[in-house]
Amino acid sequence: MHAASAFTLSGRDLLGIEGLIASEITGLLDLAEEFVELNRQIEKKRTTLRGRTQINLFFEASTRTQSSFEIAGKRLGADVMNMSVGSSSVKKGETLIDTAITLNAMHPDILVVRHHASGAVALLARKVDCCVVNAGDGAHEHPTQALLDALTIRRNKGRIAGLTVAICGDVLHSRVARSNIILLHTLGAKVRVVAPSTLLPAGIESLGVEVFRTMEEGLKGADIVMMLRLQRERMAGSFIPSVKEYFHYFGLDEAKLRHAAPDALVMHPGPMNRGVEIDSAVADGPRSLIREQVEMGVAVRMAVLDTLARKLPNA
Numbered sequence: 290m291h292a293a294s295a296f297t298l299s300g301r302d303l304l305g306i307e308g309l310i311a312s313e314i315t316g317l318l319d320l321a322e323e324f325v326e327l328n329r330q331i332e333k334k335r336t337t338l339r340g341r342t343q344i345n346l347f348f349e350a351s352t353r354t355q356s357s358f359e360i361a362g363k364r365l366g367a368d369v370m371n372m373s374v375g376s377s378s379v380k381k382g383e384t385l386i387d388t389a390i391t392l393n394a395m396h397p398d399i400l401v402v403r404h405h406a407s408g409a410v411a412l413l414a415r416k417v418d419c420c421v422v423n424a425g426d427g428a429h430e431h432p433t434q435a436l437l438d439a440l441t442i443r444r445n446k447g448r449i450a451g452l453t454v455a456i457c458g459d460v461l462h463s464r465v466a467r468s469n470i471i472l473l474h475t476l477g478a479k480v481r482v483v484a485p486s487t488l489l490p491a492g493i494e495s496l497g498v499e500v501f502r503t504m505e506e507g508l509k510g511a512d513i514v515m516m517l518r519l520q521r522e523r524m525a526g527s528f529i530p531s532v533k534e535y536f537h538y539f540g541l542d543e544a545k546l547r548h549a550a551p552d553a554l555v556m557h558p559g560p561m562n563r564g565v566e567i568d569s570a571v572a573d574g575p576r577s578l579i580r581e582q583v584e585m586g587v588a589v590r591m592a593v594l595d596t597l598a599r600k601l602p603n604a
């Protein structure tokens with residue numbers, strides 16, 4: 290790890306893709322490539338984070354993101370502690386800050402935080418002395434997801450610049466979409482969003498995306514089709530007439546995928562709702578990168594933890 294080990298990020302924390310410059314993103318992706326190789330070996334351990342304490346503080350349910358951060362921290366030699374806080378018992382604002390101050394007194398080195406409110410992770414970061422990684426805040430950002438998606442795309446297509454990526458489905462509630470839009474633009478891809486009007490945030494065009502309201506038009510010639518989960522737990526009221534109708538118009542099946550480029554690849558951040566936003570035949574088919582995304586997730590999170598640790602005191 291010679292070339293990549295001199296690389297650092299300009300900030301102490303990773304709160305979002307917004308604010309990162311292209312060389313910071315590619316630096317993380319290049320380092321992650323080394324961890325992909327390491328993770329395929331029998332001996333996967335490094336000592337970069339030896340003596341460091343990493344706390345995963347999750348105010349919202351998560352399986353793959355939390356386990357991925359846990360494995361990443363452990364492979365780098367950190368002591369990793371998981372704290373899952375039932376969101377129902379959390380009183381916003383004061384409790385969040387109290388929790389941060391309490392944890393801070395235990396001298397963690399890295400806090401990985403997921404919270405259901407946009408901006409909560411940045412707020413918490415201001416109250417602690419350690420570095421903070423955003424593992425998803427409300428509908429705002431999920432930077433490590435966008436990085437793992439970019440790594441998956443780059444490994445399969447050889448580049449990101451110039452590709453057309455169609456992000457489809459529940460864009461309104463999606464931090465994955467927001468982080469991906471910012472990252473893909475920074476690296477020179479063209480981004481489209483495809484969704485019914487009720488699932489598009491107002492002013493989405495200001496992010497520089499092309500907006501489509503049918504899969505047929507939106508997928509035309511796309512190199513990457515990125516499906517999003519229909520986030521029914523975030524929906525107060527009815528955003529879609531019925532799940533059956535949603536699948537009919539916006540669910541990705543073989544027939545709709547034929548509108549994309551002949552060598553188009555399919556992604557989904559998980560967890561998937563099979564038969565809602567994606568058909569099983571596509572999710573498990575030869576064009577699917579979904580399992581590879583999970584593999585890349587561990588490598589990207591190792592790259593993020595390793596890079597942030599380089600700026601910790603006494604590093």
Ligand code: NCD
Binds near residue numbers: 354
């Ligand atoms: C995403 C999330 O939590 O934002 N999942 C994930 O991190 N793997 C997407 C989602 O929940 O739909």
